Amino acid sequence: MGGTSSRVRTFNSTASWKKHFEEAKTTGKLIVIDFSATWCGPCRFMEPILKAFSEKYTDVEFVKIDVDELSEVAQEFGVQAMPTFLLIKRGTEVDKVVGAVKEELQKKIETHRK
Numbered sequence: 001m002g003g004t005s006s007r008v009r010t011f012n013s014t015a016s017w018k019k020h021f022e023e024a025k026t027t028g029k030l031i032v033i034d035f036s037a038t039w040c041g042p043c044r045f046m047e048p049i050l051k052a053f054s055e056k057y058t059d060v061e062f063v064k065i066d067v068d069e070l071s072e073v074a075q076e077f078g079v080q081a082m083p084t085f086l087l088i089k090r091g092t093e094v095d096k097v098v099g100a101v102k103e104e105l106q107k108k109i110e111t112h113r114k
Contacts, residue, residue, distance in 0.1 A: 007054035008062040010035070014070055018025035024061065030113045032105075033086045034064045035074050040082040042100035049102050053109060060113050087112050
């Protein structure tokens with residue numbers, strides 16, 4: 001098994017994220033953006049959970065954005081606490097979960113992926 005088996009995409013530049021986001025707007029696919037930071041304990045707790053969700057909900061796209069690396073993207077979405085999970089469809093925020101709340105995130109994914 002080579003490389004990473006995770007279906008969670010990580011973006012390391014604002015330009016690559018913006019390009020991806022523009023393309024994603026044209027699909028009706030639900031995108032879950034995980035705004036996290038390396039120093040954030042609850043973010044690390046949610047990492048394997050997000051990976052498991054990405055394998056369970058293959059019709060949903062999961063993206064991870066490090067708020068220290070891409071601070072302007074975090075500001076653009078009004079992220080103030082970590083972790084924050086934004087649920088986006090066609091470029092519009094449809095829901096949001098602040099904090100490491102696995103059950104709430106799962107419920108919202110199931111609601112909006114339809």
